[in-house]
Amino acid sequence: xxxxxxxxxxxxxxxSEAERRALEGLAAHARTRSFRPREDIVPEGDRPTECSxxxxxxxxxxxxxxxxxxxxxxxxxxxxxxxxxxxxxxELDHGIGALTPCKVAMLPHDTLQEVAQEHPRIAxxxxxxxxxxxxxxxxxMIGIGRRSARGRIAHLLCEVLTxxxxxxxxxxxxxxLPITQSDLGDALGLSVVHVNRVLQELRGEGLITLRGxxxxxxxxxxxxxxxQFDPSYLFPPTVRRASGAGRDVRHADLRPFAPSLGVGGAAxxxx
Amino acid sequence: xxxxxxxxxxxxxxxSEAERRALEGLAAHARTRSFRPREDIVPEGDRPTECSxxxxxxxxxxxxxxxxxxxxxxxxxxxxxxxxxxxxxxELDHGIGALTPCKVAMLPHDTLQEVAQEHPRIAxxxxxxxxxxxxxxxxxMIGIGRRSARGRIAHLLCEVLTxxxxxxxxxxxxxxLPITQSDLGDALGLSVVHVNRVLQELRGEGLITLRGxxxxxxxxxxxxxxxQFDPSYLFPPTVRRASGAGRDVRHADLRPFAPSLGVGGAAxxxx
DNA sequence: CGCCTATTTGATCTGATTCAAACAATGTGG
DNA sequence: CCACATTGTTTGAATCAGATCAAATAGGCG
Numbered sequence: 001x002x003x004x005x006x007x008x009x010x011x012x013x014x015x016s017e018a019e020r021r022a023l024e025g026l027a028a029h030a031r032t033r034s035f036r037p038r039e040d041i042v043p044e045g046d047r048p049t050e051c052s053x054x055x056x057x058x059x060x061x062x063x064x065x066x067x068x069x070x071x072x073x074x075x076x077x078x079x080x081x082x083x084x085x086x087x088x089x090x091e092l093d094h095g096i097g098a099l100t101p102c103k104v105a106m107l108p109h110d111t112l113q114e115v116a117q118e119h120p121r122i123a124x125x126x127x128x129x130x131x132x133x134x135x136x137x138x139x140x141m142i143g144i145g146r147r148s149a150r151g152r153i154a155h156l157l158c159e160v161l162t163x164x165x166x167x168x169x170x171x172x173x174x175x176x177l178p179i180t181q182s183d184l185g186d187a188l189g190l191s192v193v194h195v196n197r198v199l200q201e202l203r204g205e206g207l208i209t210l211r212g213x214x215x216x217x218x219x220x221x222x223x224x225x226x227x228q229f230d231p232s233y234l235f236p237p238t239v240r241r242a243s244g245a246g247r248d249v250r251h252a253d254l255r256p257f258a259p260s261l262g263v264g265g266a267a268x269x270x271x
Numbered sequence: 272x273x274x275x276x277x278x279x280x281x282x283x284x285x286x287s288e289a290e291r292r293a294l295e296g297l298a299a300h301a302r303t304r305s306f307r308p309r310e311d312i313v314p315e316g317d318r319p320t321e322c323s324x325x326x327x328x329x330x331x332x333x334x335x336x337x338x339x340x341x342x343x344x345x346x347x348x349x350x351x352x353x354x355x356x357x358x359x360x361x362e363l364d365h366g367i368g369a370l371t372p373c374k375v376a377m378l379p380h381d382t383l384q385e386v387a388q389e390h391p392r393i394a395x396x397x398x399x400x401x402x403x404x405x406x407x408x409x410x411x412m413i414g415i416g417r418r419s420a421r422g423r424i425a426h427l428l429c430e431v432l433t434x435x436x437x438x439x440x441x442x443x444x445x446x447x448l449p450i451t452q453s454d455l456g457d458a459l460g461l462s463v464v465h466v467n468r469v470l471q472e473l474r475g476e477g478l479i480t481l482r483g484x485x486x487x488x489x490x491x492x493x494x495x496x497x498x499q500f501d502p503s504y505l506f507p508p509t510v511r512r513a514s515g516a517g518r519d520v521r522h523a524d525l526r527p528f529a530p531s532l533g534v535g536g537a538a539x540x541x542x
Numbered sequence: 543c544g545c546c547t548a549t550t551t552g553a554t555c556t557g558a559t560t561c562a563a564a565c566a567a568t569g570t571g572g
Numbered sequence: 573c574c575a576c577a578t579t580g581t582t583t584g585a586a587t588c589a590g591a592t593c594a595a596a597t598a599g600g601c602g
Contacts (some may be wrong), residue, residue, distance in 0.1 A: 063413055066499050071413045085402065089507050092407050131356065131401075135364050137408045142342045143335055145415045145460030149558070190414030191559055196582060212567095229336050229589060236360050420590070451548065462591055467550060483599090 001237070003027050003166040004079030005053055010124040011166060011235070012132075019119045025055060026115055032107040035059075035098040042083050044095035052082045057102030058179055063094045071240060072187035074136055075099075075160060075179075079167040084130050087112065100178045128236065135233045141264040142178070149198050152188045155227030157208065162231050177215040202226070210235045274298050275438040276284050276324060280396040282437060282506070283403075290390050292439040297386055298324060303377040306330075306369040315366035323353045328373030329450055329525045331377045331458070332425030334365045343458035345407055346370075346431060346450075355401050360382065393510045399507065406504045418499070420469050423459045426498030428479065433502050449485040473497070482533060 006023050009015065015023070032055065035041055041059055051089035059076040073094065076082045086092040087109055139159075143152045160177065164170035167203065183190040190198075202208050207223045209216040217223055250264050277294050282284065287296070301328065306312055312323050312330055330347040344365065347353045357363040358380055387394035410430075414423045432447065435441035452470070453463040461469075473479050478494045480487040488516055 040400055061409075063409065065413065067418055069417045071416045071435075073409050073412055085405070087401065089402050091507070128360065130405075131360050133358070134405050134408065137405065137412065138344050138365060139305060141344055141408065141412050141415060142336065142410060145335055146340045171448045180352075182580080191580085193560080193583090194558055197558095200582085205366065235366055236362070453548080463549085464551090464592080465590055468590095471550085 002027060004055070004077075004169070005081070007167050008079040009122070012128050013125045013235075015119060015125070018124055022115050023259070024118050027055075027105050030107050030111075032103055032105050035102040035104065037098055037100050039098050040095055041098055041102065042086070042092055042096040044069065044093070047087070047091050048086050048109075049086050049243060050108050051084055051112055053095065053105040053107055054078050054080050054082060055103040056107050057135050058099040059102055060097055060099055060183070061094050062097055062108065062186070070186045071189065071197060072183065073134070074140065075163075075187070077160075077163055078168065078169060078259050079179070081107070081126070081129070084126060086125060099180075099183055100153065130154055132236060135236075139233050146240035149188070149190050149194055149202065150157075151227050152190070153184070153195065153198050154185070154202065154207070155225075155229050156188060157215065157217070158224055161215070164236060166234070167242065173218075174214065174216040176213050178209070178213040188266075272342050275326070275348075275440070276352070278438050279350040280393070280400070284392060284396045285398050286392065290393055292391065293386050293390050297378060297382065298326075298376050299341060301378050301382075303374055303376050306373045306375065308369055310369050311366055312369055312373065312375060313357070313363055313367040315364070316362060317357070318362050319354055319357050319380075321379050322355055322383055323367065324376040324378055325349050325351050325353060326374040326376050329370040330373055330375075330386055331368055331370055331454070332365050333368055333457070341457045342460070343454065345404070345411065346434075346458070347433055348431075348438065349440060352378070352397070352400070353395060366433055370451075370454055374427065404505060406507075410504050420459070420461050420537040421472065422498050423461070424455070424466065424469050424498075425473065425478070426500050427459060427493050428486065428488070429495055429498050429500035429502075430505070432486070437505070444489075444491060445485065447484050448481070449484040450481070488510070 003024060005027060006020060009023065010020075014018075020085075030053070042048055044063065054076050056078055059080075059082060061073045061076065061082070063071050063073065066073070076096065082096045083092055116126065136159075139155075147155065157177075161170055161173075163173050164175045165172070169175065179197045183189075185192045185195045188195070199208075199210060202223075203210060205222070207217070207219045207226065209218060223229070251258050274295060277286075277291060277331060280294065301490070306328075313319055315334065325347050326485075327349055330351075330353060332344045332347065332353070334344065336342070340406055347367065353367045354363055388399065407430075407496045410426075413498050414426050418426065428448075432444075432446050435446045436443070440446065446535070452466045454492070455461075456463045456466045459466070468478075470481060472483060473494075476493070478497065480489060
């Protein structure tokens with residue numbers, strides 16, 4: 001079974017067999033750690049020497065305000081490297097917390113650097129991933145700033161289901177959603193009470209079924225409309241339709257990649 | 272007079288004389304364009320072949336919602352390269368709009384790539400800059416999600432003044448703020464009317480003076496407290512106290528920088 | 543001046559918060 | 573296996589921050 005990370009990166013850029021092996025090896029040889037819900041995977045302000053790759057569970061990026069309020073800025077799912085950011089900037093300006101029990105592979109910065117240097121295309125894929133991360137932030141911001149509670153929740157459910165499907169953790173219209181309503185509230189800037197009421201509303205309209213930790217979307221079109229969800233921000237244009245995902249890439253697919261900070265990104269366009 | 276860009280990048284990482292010259296040359300030889308307020312500098316979904324460096328004026332990143340609402344996601348000031356993002360990902364997932372008359376230098380992707388390849392440290396500085404951009408987004412999000420209107424506005428005023436000071440466009444406690452209240456509203460997820468009332472409140476409390484396009488902060492401590500503003504997110508730790516900014520760097524300051532996507536960032540720590 | 547765009551003010555309405563408490567589920571130890 | 577504790581969900585009522593609607597001023601500027 002291919003790792004979630006591999007699966008995700010292949011969606012960003014076609015990989016050769018050697019690159020795949022390198023990625024598999026990376027995760028395979030890494031030390032793993034387990035975290036309890038509410039435990040910090042990386043505390044705010046830390047200067048980690050390893051990157052945390054989520055293998056299993058739900059985590060989140062968050063910041064705390066002086067008055068104790070928490071703002072969750074994104075959910076981190078299996079296959080996400082949560083603190084690639086600190087690999088480059090040194091310090092993490094926000095915390096990474098486990099929302100459910102989490103299994104995490106610790107990838108030493110050194111190892112990661114070796115792999116990236118030997119396989120620049122992997123480095124490129126990782127970088128693209130961080131940029132997509134930024135796009136997710138922006139979309140999140142719009143939600144918080146301009147959408148109604150109903151819209152925000154609908155949009156978030158769409159996003160999570162879509163991302164889980166991308167790593168093979170969801171059926172076409174259902175997935176595990178093992179997070180609490182108060183986590184949802186902290187992510188969307190809403191109170192628990194209100195989250196609860198809106199969820200009931202969405203259930204009442206027959207858009208979703210949400211019982212225990214299982215989310216079923218009964219009316220995808222309706223939910224998409226309620227949240228004005230457009231998944232394109234999750235899939236950058238270059239490989240929007242990765243027709244070849246899964247199969248081995250042909251040599252012609254492997255355009256040379258300019259070294260030195262990957263500034264050749266602009267030359268990477270698909271015709 | 273050093274360009275704003277140079278000034279900003281020197282705050283991120285010490286630069287050698289050659290690197291400075293390269294940067295100056297970059298902007299000096301570039302074609303410039305002018306934009307009227309409300310005009311798009313880069314429309315959403317564009318695939319630009321040049322990067323836009325703001326030389327003068329206020330611009331913003333924004334997205335439009337289906338119902339015509341606008342969410343501004345950050346202000347772009349002189350010295351900011353607004354679409355470095357597209358240089359790497361190809362397509363821009365949001366628009367860049369002028370808020371005031373803007374003068375913009377157009378830096379061809381090719382030229383930028385050459386400079387970055389010849390001067391990897393410049394590339395590194397640019398990359399760090401995009402990561403800081405991300406940090407600004409996160410801070411913005413907290414504001415929108417968890418702060419009161421009062422807190423949001425105070426925080427924003429602190430941020431803008433701080434950033435303008437960093438490029439030499441502000442006095443210690445005052446700056447030009449040539450944007451409309453409705454722009455502020457779109458940035459903070461508030462209605463114009465409410466922005467207006469809160470501004471009056473802040474004026475009434477003697478925290479600020481805001482007349483015409485001139486912002487004066489009468490009580491910085493008070494404003495900082497009202498917005499829970501902590502500028503550290505604008506200045507990454509490595510060079511938080513750039514004691515040597517402005518002077519020429521000593522050779523010892525110039526640590527080697529690993530090529531290939533700059534994954535050597537982790538090795539760049541200051542002792 | 544007259545037009546257009548910003549700011550300001552007033553009145554009203556509502557989505558969402560807060561507080562409080564009941565209820566359900568899950569887990570823990572005796 | 574039950575009693576108890578803990579954490580999450582649900583419900584109700586009161587309140588408020590901020591939106592909306594409407595209209596009056598105040599600046600710029602050709």
